[in-house]
Amino acid sequence: MHIPDGYLSPQTYVVLDIAIxxxxxxxxxxxxxSLKTKQIPLMALGAAFAFIIMMxxxxxxxxxxxxxxxxxxxxxxxxxxxxxxxxxxxxxIQALVFGDGGITALGANCLNMAVILPFxxxxxxxxxxxxxxSASRRTMSAGVAAYVAIVAAAVCAGIxxxxxxxIAHTAGGHALYAPYPLRVAVPxxxxxxxxxxxxxxxxxxxxxxxxxARSDAALLAAKxxxxxLRWLWAGLGVLVVLVPLGALAPGTGWGEWSGGxxxxxVGYMPGNFEKLGALWKAAMPGYLxxxxxxxxxxxxxxxxxxxxxxxxxxxxxxxxxxxxxxxAAEASGRPTVPPPAA
Amino acid sequence: MSFPALNCQGDIxxxxxxxxxxxxxxxxxxxxxxxxxxxEVFENEELAGRPGLLQRLDARVKLAxxxxxxxxxxxxxxxxxxxxxxxxxxxxxxxxxxxAASFARKVWSSAGLLALLLALPSATAYITPGKVLVPLGAVSLTEPxxxxxxxxxxxxxxxxxxxxxxxxxMRWTELLHALSALRLPGVIVATLAMAHKQILTLLRxxxxxxxxxxxxxxxxxxxxxxxxxxxxxxxFVVRKSLKTADDVYDAMLARGYSGPVRTLVxxxxxxxxxxxxxxxxxxxxxxxxxxxxxxxx
Amino acid sequence: MSPDFELEGVCLDxxxxxxxxxxxxxxxxxxxxxxVVGANGSGKxxxxxxxxxxxxxxxGSVKAFGAPLTEDALEDLAFRREFRSxxxxxxxxxxxxxxxxxxxxELAFGPLQLGLDEAExxxxxxxxxxxxxxxxxxxxPPYSLSGGEKKRLAIGSVLTMESRVLLLDxxxxxxxxxxxxxxxxxxxxxxxEGRTAVIATHDLSAAAESADRMVVLSEDHxxxxxxxxxxxxxxxxxLLEVNLIHEHAHRHSSVTHTHSHAx
Numbered sequence: 001m002h003i004p005d006g007y008l009s010p011q012t013y014v015v016l017d018i019a020i021x022x023x024x025x026x027x028x029x030x031x032x033x034s035l036k037t038k039q040i041p042l043m044a045l046g047a048a049f050a051f052i053i054m055m056x057x058x059x060x061x062x063x064x065x066x067x068x069x070x071x072x073x074x075x076x077x078x079x080x081x082x083x084x085x086x087x088x089x090x091x092x093i094q095a096l097v098f099g100d101g102g103i104t105a106l107g108a109n110c111l112n113m114a115v116i117l118p119f120x121x122x123x124x125x126x127x128x129x130x131x132x133x134s135a136s137r138r139t140m141s142a143g144v145a146a147y148v149a150i151v152a153a154a155v156c157a158g159i160x161x162x163x164x165x166x167i168a169h170t171a172g173g174h175a176l177y178a179p180y181p182l183r184v185a186v187p188x189x190x191x192x193x194x195x196x197x198x199x200x201x202x203x204x205x206x207x208x209x210x211x212x213a214r215s216d217a218a219l220l221a222a223k224x225x226x227x228x229l230r231w232l233w234a235g236l237g238v239l240v241v242l243v244p245l246g247a248l249a250p251g252t253g254w255g256e257w258s259g260g261x262x263x264x265x266v267g268y269m270p271g272n273f274e275k276l277g278a279l280w281k282a283a284m285p286g287y288l289x290x291x292x293x294x295x296x297x298x299x300x301x302x303x304x305x306x307x308x309x310x311x312x313x314x315x316x317x318x319x320x321x322x323x324x325x326x327x328a329a330e331a332s333g334r335p336t337v338p339p340p341a342a
Numbered sequence: 343m344s345f346p347a348l349n350c351q352g353d354i355x356x357x358x359x360x361x362x363x364x365x366x367x368x369x370x371x372x373x374x375x376x377x378x379x380x381x382e383v384f385e386n387e388e389l390a391g392r393p394g395l396l397q398r399l400d401a402r403v404k405l406a407x408x409x410x411x412x413x414x415x416x417x418x419x420x421x422x423x424x425x426x427x428x429x430x431x432x433x434x435x436x437x438x439x440x441x442a443a444s445f446a447r448k449v450w451s452s453a454g455l456l457a458l459l460l461a462l463p464s465a466t467a468y469i470t471p472g473k474v475l476v477p478l479g480a481v482s483l484t485e486p487x488x489x490x491x492x493x494x495x496x497x498x499x500x501x502x503x504x505x506x507x508x509x510x511x512m513r514w515t516e517l518l519h520a521l522s523a524l525r526l527p528g529v530i531v532a533t534l535a536m537a538h539k540q541i542l543t544l545l546r547x548x549x550x551x552x553x554x555x556x557x558x559x560x561x562x563x564x565x566x567x568x569x570x571x572x573x574x575x576x577x578f579v580v581r582k583s584l585k586t587a588d589d590v591y592d593a594m595l596a597r598g599y600s601g602p603v604r605t606l607v608x609x610x611x612x613x614x615x616x617x618x619x620x621x622x623x624x625x626x627x628x629x630x631x632x633x634x635x636x637x638x639x
Numbered sequence: 640m641s642p643d644f645e646l647e648g649v650c651l652d653x654x655x656x657x658x659x660x661x662x663x664x665x666x667x668x669x670x671x672x673x674x675v676v677g678a679n680g681s682g683k684x685x686x687x688x689x690x691x692x693x694x695x696x697x698x699g700s701v702k703a704f705g706a707p708l709t710e711d712a713l714e715d716l717a718f719r720r721e722f723r724s725x726x727x728x729x730x731x732x733x734x735x736x737x738x739x740x741x742x743x744x745e746l747a748f749g750p751l752q753l754g755l756d757e758a759e760x761x762x763x764x765x766x767x768x769x770x771x772x773x774x775x776x777x778x779x780p781p782y783s784l785s786g787g788e789k790k791r792l793a794i795g796s797v798l799t800m801e802s803r804v805l806l807l808d809x810x811x812x813x814x815x816x817x818x819x820x821x822x823x824x825x826x827x828x829x830x831x832e833g834r835t836a837v838i839a840t841h842d843l844s845a846a847a848e849s850a851d852r853m854v855v856l857s858e859d860h861x862x863x864x865x866x867x868x869x870x871x872x873x874x875x876x877x878l879l880e881v882n883l884i885h886e887h888a889h890r891h892s893s894v895t896h897t898h899s900h901a902x
Contacts, residue, residue, distance in 0.1 A: 004453055004456075004457075004498060004501070004502055005412060005415075005416070005498065005501035005502055005504075005505060006415065006416065006453075006457070006494065006497040006498030006499075006500070006501040006502065007494070007498065008416075009416065010413065010416050010417060013416070028527070028529065028530070032529070037591075037595075038587075038591050039529070039533075040529060040532050040533050040536060040594075041536065041586075041587040041588075041590040041591040041594065042584075042587045042591075043533045043537075044532075044533050044534075044535075044536035044537040044540055044587070044590075045536075045537075045540055045583040045584065045586055045587035045590070046583070046587075047533070047537035047540075047541070048537055048540035048541045048543075048544050048583055049544070049579050049580055049583040051537075051541050051544075052541070052544045052545065052548055052579050053576055053579070055372070055375070055376060055379070055545070055548070056372065056548075056572055056575070056576060057368055057371060057372045057375075057572070058569065058572050059368060059565045059568040059569050059572065060565075061565060062565075063365075065368060070576075077580065085533075089530075089533055089534060089537050090537070090541075092534065093534065093537060093538055093541060095505070096508060096509065096517060097383065097386075097509065097514065097538065098379060098382070098383075098509075099452075099502075099505060099506055099509055102501065102502070102505060103409065103412065103505050103508065104409075104412055104413065104416065104501070174470060174472075174485075174486035174487065174489040174490035174493065175464065175470065175490035175493070175494070176419050176490070176493055177416075177494065177497070178494070179461060179464035179469065179470065179487075179490045179491065179494060180464055180469065181469075184469065203569060203573070204572075204573060204576065206573075207569065207570070207572070207573025207574075207576070207577075208573050208576050208577045208580065210573070211573060211574055211577035212577050212580065212581075215577075215581070216581065219580075219584075
């Protein structure tokens with residue numbers, strides 16, 4: 001999944017290179033808090049084994065072999081934030097020393113493999129393995145989590161590729177960067193991972209977890225969230241998955257009519273409707289992704305983007321407010337509330 | 343003390359020539375690729391130590407100028423300006439006492455080939471409709487399609503070439519100094535440095551484990567057995583790494599480490615560095631301008 | 640019967656052009672115990688890997704048991720099977736070759752691969768475990784064993800194959816004194832059994848005791864001596880030159896002794 005240089009437009013890679021920095025800053029802070037002075041050797045060794053795991057040839061079926069990334073595995077062992085740092089360091093060294101993956105594309109690669117992959121994998125593992133799990137449950141959860149996580153990362157990479165034709169193309173119509181539109185890039189990446197590399201990832205994660213469960217079970221203990229919170233997350237997850245059902249509903253929601261719809265309903269367009277309607281040009285008007293001919297896929301992507309934005313903002317607010325209240329609490333001696341734990 | 347009896351006396355029948363099941367084992371293939379990775383690191387360090395044009399520049403200037411070139415490659419759109427950038431790579435390599443031919447070969451055979459394979463289907467009418475140049479029915483090659491494919495391939499080759507220049511002309515310690523001087527936090531630089539060393543050590547160890555398997559491989563195992571072996575070895579790597587982290591940490595503590603990492607970085611720029619940087623910046627700006635003019639025509 | 644191994648003009652260059660072995664001419668006869676000695680970096684381990692078909696020379700030829708040993712030859716499954724079952728390699732770092740989940744499986748791995756029936760495998764495993772004093776450790780995982788136990792397990796995993804030729808890379812490194820003495824005993828027994836052994840070591844005294852023949856590799860990766868240990872060890876000047884011994888001076892009050900000293 002290492003994206004080389006030249007495929008992504010500056011509009012994409014600059015944004016992602018900048019976007020990854022706050023994530024690194026937060027990860028570094030969390031790692032420093034939990035590991036303190038041991039962070040350097042542990043992160044360095046984490047990066048080393050992340051690197052090496054990517055070099056193993058894993059037999060899949062017949063005589064075919066593939067490479068795994070091991071992001072979920074590393075997240076299970078080190079925790080998602082430490083995994084983010086370790087995998088990022090490994091990716092930087094791969095780009096700057098071994099020529100694997102681009103340098104300008106580091107932001108994108110780190111987002112896919114050092115953020116999406118470990119976080120999705122870790123939280124899914126935690127959700128599925130519950131508390132006090134048997135070795136076989138751990139193994140199965142790890143396998144499923146790894147499979148889903150890497151497909152998610154692949155879809156992200158597919159989106160990064162797929163939006164290029166919309167961002168930049170000449171008047172003549174030819175693509176300037178990665179030439180495949182979303183309707184080709186996303187399914188291609190998703191299928192590649194659903195059918196092959198996802199299995200490699202699952203095989204590797206399950207295999208190693210099984211071995212470690214016998215010898216160092218303590219390594220694999222991912223503390224589950226408090227019970228009520230867990231069901232809340234599960235519930236949210238179900239709702240997110242049900243989003244596509246919205247595509248089945250005909251018509252427009254009550255009160256959400258556009259100017260034209262109002263006109264056709266009552267015969268005229270009230271006052272400043274037109275002026276105000278043109279005031280804000282939405283990025284994804286009508287819950288559709290601009291330029292996508294396939295409405296359903298566009299709707300899904302708009303939904304995903306929306307969920308991520310909301311979740312991100314909510315989490316950010318919680319972190320900031322939590323710290324503020326902690327600061328005030330520390331100053332006045334009250335017991336503090338820990339900010340959202342990893 | 344008596345030991346198991348001997349078997350297999352006498353000579354061995356030579357390997358059957360010609361038609362035979364040619365199959366290097368998984369262990370051998372992986373050992374070879376690991377070996378190659380390690381050798382390349384040493385070769386690149388040697389290249390980066392030669393007194394060539396780029397090697398003699400200050401580390402920060404070198405990194406900045408090469409990145410500038412890579413960014414320019416992502417800004418220009420005309421096939422002609424891209425071609426110029428594609429040629430700039432081997433030219434700079436030659437000026438840095440490396441072989442332009444092997445530079446070009448390396449870039450084209452890896453990044454270039456992949457880009458070509460990826461781009462070709464996009465040149466068909468199905469993906470990029472337009473004026474047909476090579477009629478092949480449903481997968482006819484169109485003019486905008488071929489232009490897009492050519493643009494992509496040239497851009498990827500140019501950009502990858504500049505990345506290769508970083509690898510070929512910057513020693514690892516130099517790179518760390520440049521990153522540190524560019525205000526990267528000391529913790530990150532220290533982690534990168536240690537990770538690099540540990541990676542090389544681990545590469546060697548894992549190569550040995552693959553050779554050890556090769557030496558005990560009487561007949562190729564089933565896929566399941568091979569998989570079990572691979573995952574077991576990965577678990578070994580995990581355990582070993584964590585143990586090494588503990589050991590390294592103890593060693594660091596014993597040497598007085600208590601937190602912040604301080605490194606001695608003495609980077610000094612000379613007039614030559616600034617000349618180069620200015621030339622580069624002006625050249626890239628001019629190239630982008632020319633590119634826009636070419637496209638406006 | 641042909642010699643077990645015949646190396647003629649073998650050179651090995653790394654990709655960077657650095658030479659690892661230079662014009663090696665070596666013949667190993669059946670039943671011989673050969674000690675390959677040299678300073679660190681002289682190429683001892685590389686020589687052993689060439690003999691085991693794990694590395695291949697850039698020029699020169701290698702023959703094993705009368706047949707050419709090349710990368711192509713080892714891709715022939717029948718040849719590979721025959722070759723690998725005759726030659727066992729014990730690596731310097733035991734960890735590198737121990738990969739089964741417990742010691743018993745480790746010992747059983749080789750013979751099971753050869754297709755032997757379970758009763759025979761069982762017998763071999765128990766025999767070897769008893770001989771090597773690891774029979775109490777059979778159900779333990781390899782990583783829980785001490786350095787010496789791991790070394791013995793590594794040697795055992797090769798012994799159960801009943802290989803005729805054993806290649807040992809620095810077998811005494813990391814072993815406590817008692818285990819080192821035990822190792823010498825093992826080598827003696829192998830000699831009586833008629834096994835061929837090639838041992839890479841920089842431990843001159845151990846080599847002198849057990850080996851029939853000593854081959855010296857210089858720091859230039861060339862064979863500079865090849866003969867019975869007493870003869871080779873008598874070449875004082877040569878040994879100094881190849882950095883296997885050094886002049887060691889110590890004082891007894893006012894008198895300074897100088898004599899050669901090896902580690």
